[in-house]
Amino acid sequence: MSAISVGLLGFGTVGKGVYETINKHQGRLQAILGKQVKVSAILVKNVDKHDLPDKDVLLTDDFQKIIELPKLDVVIDAIVGKEPGYTYLRQAVTRGCHVITANKEMFAHHGSELKTLAKEHNVSLGFEATVGGGIPIIQTLKQLLNANKIERIEGILNGTSNFILTSMREEKLSFETALKIAQEKGYAEADPENDIEGYDAFYKAVVLSELVFGKTPEWEKSTRKGITDISIEQINIASSLGLRFKHVASLEKEKNEVRCTVKPVLVGESHPLYRVEGVQNAVSIDADIVGNISLQGPGAGMFPTASAIVEDLIHLGTNDFPAVFEEDEAEGIEGGLPVWALLGEADHAKLPEDFEILGRISSDAVIVKASEEAVDSLDDTTLIAYQILGDHGFAEVLAEQVQPV
Incomplete structure (x- = not known):
């Protein structure tokens, strides 16, 4: 029985989680796919810093050695940044490989081009892991879009900012102290700008917009505000009224444009995002037929993200990008003043x-x-x-x- 050969790009937290998950769950994968799944090669920055127990796996810092393997069925992107991931995935798709990515920044910039290229070469493009870690947001939206029209999406898409806001409220901490704790726990990077200023959440919102509405918001017209100006005094005032600060990404279609905001807001107990605490992520989806659906779970980490990637592996051979109907173009959400x-x-x-x-x-x-x-x-x-x-x-x-x- 031939195996599905996988090239894994990156061997940090996410890459190691994917490698371990594939090896640990071979029985389950074979039962579903009918074949063994084998990681044949791993791309790293420094070969000397890594030691694999399986000596049959090619460990290399040269992507060309991976793309030129005699047998290569799937390329999994677990690296960060717009490049070189985009170039690598273009090469993989052109060769005829299925591709899966967890790189939200790259996919926010180049997801549309990769989808078009994947269709042209009749390969799958999995991107579940770009939004919400282990929460099956992408697959859920694909299923909803078979019959429903998505009207609005609101989500807590960054666990770091949510952890900081939760800690400030529950522990009566300043922003600076809560951020330091997040860094000590490994939730925030030494340079936390990507999280606390809303870039990470914005990239994820762009990915969701392209999937749901068939277009991305105009970046220069979108709102992106961070949480650094929120004080403990403001949090206390909100708490006295039964409100909680949340850093929320919102998507809405307004006529022929997509409106995207990422900003701190206040929510009450009746709102689906009110009880989303700590490093959890959540998405609240409003659709015209089903109404409101909320999904919540771990938004990052080794195994939640690996779970999303392996779910994409299981859907190999499908390229079910939802259709966006033209008659939806002129419609929008009506409502009163905020x-x-x-x-x-x-x-x-x-x-x-x-x-x-x-x-x-x-x-x-x-x-x-x-x-x-x-x-x-x-x-x-x-x-x-x-x-x-x-x-x-x-x-x-x-x-x-x-x-x-």
């Missing part, structure tokens, strides 16, 4: 007329209803606006609990 918490010392009576004040929390906090454009145009630098996600009825009930205007 509700915001304006935090900071200011004379709330001097807010512009297009701000409807729903209620005061304190001298330095007020709940308002206003358009995003109006909030963005505020020239008062002492105020920071945080959107309150959820139905407007919830926000108005909240306003009634605080001092009325």
